[in-house]
Amino acid sequence: MHGCITVINAGSSSLKFAIYDGENCQSLMFRGQIEQIGQSPRLRVVDAERQPVTERHWRAQELDHCGATREVLETVVGLINGAPVAGIGHRVVHGGLNYTAPVRIDGKVMDALAALIPLAPLHQPHNLLPISVIAEHAPQMPQVACFDTAFHRTQENLAQLFALPRKFSQAGIRRYGFHGLSYEYVVSQLATLAPDLAGGRIIIAHLGNGASLCAVYQGHSVASTMGFTAVDGLMMGTRCGTIDPGAIIYLMDAFGMDARAVENLIYRQSGLLGVSGISSDMRTLRASSNPAAAEAIALFAYRVVREIGSLAAALGGVDALIFTGGIGENDAAIRGEIAEGCRWLGLQLDDTRNKNGMTRISADTSHMSAWMIPTDEELMVARHTGSVLGLQSMEAAQ
Numbered sequence: 561m562h563g564c565i566t567v568i569n570a571g572s573s574s575l576k577f578a579i580y581d582g583e584n585c586q587s588l589m590f591r592g593q594i595e596q597i598g599q600s601p602r603l604r605v606v607d608a609e610r611q612p613v614t615e616r617h618w619r620a621q622e623l624d625h626c627g628a629t630r631e632v633l634e635t636v637v638g639l640i641n642g643a644p645v646a647g648i649g650h651r652v653v654h655g656g657l658n659y660t661a662p663v664r665i666d667g668k669v670m671d672a673l674a675a676l677i678p679l680a681p682l683h684q685p686h687n688l689l690p691i692s693v694i695a696e697h698a699p700q701m702p703q704v705a706c707f708d709t710a711f712h713r714t715q716e717n718l719a720q721l722f723a724l725p726r727k728f729s730q731a732g733i734r735r736y737g738f739h740g741l742s743y744e745y746v747v748s749q750l751a752t753l754a755p756d757l758a759g760g761r762i763i764i765a766h767l768g769n770g771a772s773l774c775a776v777y778q779g780h781s782v783a784s785t786m787g788f789t790a791v792d793g794l795m796m797g798t799r800c801g802t803i804d805p806g807a808i809i810y811l812m813d814a815f816g817m818d819a820r821a822v823e824n825l826i827y828r829q830s831g832l833l834g835v836s837g838i839s840s841d842m843r844t845l846r847a848s849s850n851p852a853a854a855e856a857i858a859l860f861a862y863r864v865v866r867e868i869g870s871l872a873a874a875l876g877g878v879d880a881l882i883f884t885g886g887i888g889e890n891d892a893a894i895r896g897e898i899a900e901g902c903r904w905l906g907l908q909l910d911d912t913r914n915k916n917g918m919t920r921i922s923a924d925t926s927h928m929s930a931w932m933i934p935t936d937e938e939l940m941v942a943r944h945t946g947s948v949l950g951l952q953s954m955e956a957a958q
Contacts, residue, residue, distance in 0.1 A: 563644035564589065565945050566636050567938040568629075569651040570686045573597050575628045578938040579636060582646040585946030586939055590639050594628045603631060605639070613639070625686065629693040647702035649945030650691055651741060651937060653683040653790065655707030656732065662710070662944040665691060665703040673705065679732065682827060683790065704945040711740030714780040719874070722788070737784035739766045743774045745940040746884050746933050751779070753919060757929065760879035763871050765864060766935065767894070768885035769797035769840065773864070775871035783874040785867050791826050795863045797840035800830035802863075832856045842887050842894070861894060865901030878905055878928055883921075884935040895921065899930060 565585060569576040574595040581587040590613060592605035601623040603616040654676045663669055677684045691703055720735045743764050751758040762776040771794040775782040785793030795801040803826065811817045833840035836856035838848055845853040872878045883895050892915050899909045906927025914921040922930035
C-alpha cells in the first residue's frame with residue numbers, strides 16, 4: 561500500500577495543506593488551510609469536490625505557527641482514517657544555488673536551508689518551522705523539500721548576475737527567481753493542452769498577492785522578474801516591486817528610516833495597498849469608485865506590460881502569454897488590460913473567451929496565443945515528493 565502524501569505550504573500568516581493518494585501522487589483527497597494565524601485563526605477543509613468537511617476557529621493567542629502545524633497534523637490523521645502517510649512534502653521558497661531539485665530532508669539539509677534565512681527572512685523561517693515540528697513529533701516520517709528557486713537554475717549566468725563587484729556575486733547576491741513550482745506546474749500543463757507550444761517561447765504571468773513573470777523556452781526558465789528577493793519586479797499586493805536603489809538611500813537619509821523600517825515599507829505597506837490607500841485585494845479595488853483604486857490597478861497592469869516587453873527581448877520573441885495565480889486566473893479585466901498593452905506583440909484576446917475564463921483566451925486571428933491555466937503548487941510538490949520517495953516517477957505523475 562502506497563499510503564498518502566501530505567503537502568504543506570507554510571506562509572507568514574497561513575498554513576495550507578493538501579492530501580493526495582500516494583499511489584499516483586496526484587489524486588487529491590482533501591485540501592485545507594489555517595489562515596490569519598496570530599490574528600483570528602480559522603481552519604477550513606474541503607474534499608476533492610470542494611465540499612466543506614470541517615471548520616474551526618481560535619482566538620488570536622490560542623494558536624501560533626507551531627500550534628497550527630500540530631493542528632494540521634491532527635487534522636490529517638483524522639481525515640485519512642488510519643491510512644498510512646508515505647511522506648510529507650514542503651514548499652520551501654529558497655534553495656540557494658546548491659538545491660536545483662527536490663531533496664529528502666535530513667539534519668544536513670535543514671542546516672543548509674537555515675543558512676539561507678538571510679536571503680529570504682520573511683519566507684524561509686515559516687517554511688522551515690513545520691519541518692522542525694514534524695521532525696520532533698514524528699522523526700521517522702520522510703519529509704521532502706521542494707524549492708521555488710530550483711526552476712530558475714537553468715538560466716544562463718548572465719541572466720542571474722547583478723552589476724556588482726564579483727565578491728558580492730560569489731557571496732550569493734544574484735538573481736534567484738521565485739514562484740518556480742507554479743511555473744513548473746503550468747509548463748507541465750501546457751505540454752498537454754498545447755503540445756505544439758511546449759517547446760516555444762512562453763511568458764507566464766503568475767499574478768496574485770505575490771506577482772512575477774517568467775520567460776520560458778523549451779520548458780526551461782530563461783529569465784524572471786523576481787531577483788535576489790521576492791520583492792523585486794512587478795508591483796504586488798503589498799510589495800513595491802522594482803525600485804531605484806537610490807530611493808532606498810534617500811528614504812533612510814531624509815525620513816530617518818532604518819533597514820527594518822524600509823523592509824516593512826517595501827514588503828508590507830506598498831504595492832496595491834500603498835498606491836490605493838485602500839486595500840491589497842484586487843477585488844476590493846475593482847469595487848471601489850475611489851480614483852486612487854483605479855490608479856493602483858492601472859499601475860499594476862502597466863508594470864506587467866513593461867516587464868513583458870523586457871522578457872520578450874530576453875526570449876527574442878513570444879509565442880504565447882499564460883496567465884495564472886489568484887488575479888491572473890480570476891480577473892478577466894486585468895487580463896484584458898494587459899493584453900491591450902501587448903498589441904504590439906500581435907496579441908489579441910477573444911473577449912468572450914476571456915470573460916468566460918476559458919483556457920485559450922486569444923482570438924483565432926491573434927499572432928500569438930494567450931491562455932489562462934490555473935496553477936497548483938501543492939500538486940507539483942506532491943509529484944516531486946512521490947518521485948523522491950520512489951513512489952512514482954515524475955514522468956508517470958505528469
